[in-house]
Amino acid sequence: MKRHILFDFDGTLVDSRALLVKLYNEMAAEHRFRPIRDQDLALMRSLSISERVERLGVPVLQIPKLAMAARIRYQENIHTLRIVPGMKEVLARLSGLGLKSSILSSNSAGNIRLFLKNNKLDGAFREIISSKPLFGKHHSIRKVMKQWGATSSQMIYIGDELRDIEACKKLGVPIIAVTWGYDAIGLLRSGKPDYMASSPAELLKILLTLT
Structure with missing residues (x-):
């Protein structure tokens, strides 16, 4: 699980x-x-x-x-800025199921909290974690796993860039690559993510099979 x-x-x-x-x-x-x-x-x-x-x-x-x-x-x-259409519903469903969601980003925690407040998403996430290294996201994911006492099989990452996939592959953390973000589908596929989602509805469907 x-x-x-x-x-x-x-x-x-x-x-x-x-x-x-x-x-x-x-x-x-x-x-x-x-x-x-x-x-x-x-x-x-x-x-x-x-x-x-x-x-x-x-x-x-x-x-x-x-x-x-x-x-x-x-x-x-x-x-x-606004949340990606359909993602608010995904977060509400996950919260309703009692699943723990957090954000790990190279953006600042302050920016993220302000965005969440502006979009009425306060409390939607357990934790906001700022990842500073541009090319070393796996270090931040490993640190989170250690803090939470979680194994790779107990984690799942959702991202839109090849570097997200590469970071997760180094740690054995399953990743769902979403295609509406920064990196093109071909670039994402080159990293061989565990799953790919082309819409928030498809993302939710994948998550429900994994959690």
Whole structure:
């Protein structure tokens, strides 16, 4: 039985892609990085994070500083964001079944709590966990498992990026990859997730078979 459900945030619970592209382009203009144009979006979704960084010409050493600045701008715009249609119903069903859900994200816990408050989702999650490393999400998942005293078979992760799949594979944690987020379906499939969901309704159906 899966007793612990971990949700990714951006792209999985909230449709923030347009906002993040907007914020990136603002910083790109300031730092003279290559901007993301509308016609670039499909290609960018098919690339890994390292490939995107290389294509955009962003120095790797500047990423932590840029990420911190992006979080501040994100908070200033968070009132414009809404939960992915259908996900509120998924969360309500899980809560009704007494299942424990938490969020693990590279976004800040403050941003996530503000979003949940704005969307009347206070109390929908047991815990909000901020994962700082851009390329090391498995370290954060392992830490959560240790804190909760949970084995990999008692966990399930829900995310929208290849890096989510790779992190879970390192730990043997089952993952459901959702296709409405940041990474393209082909990129997700290349990571061989345990399950894939193309809609919140399909996600719920998978979860009910696992929990």
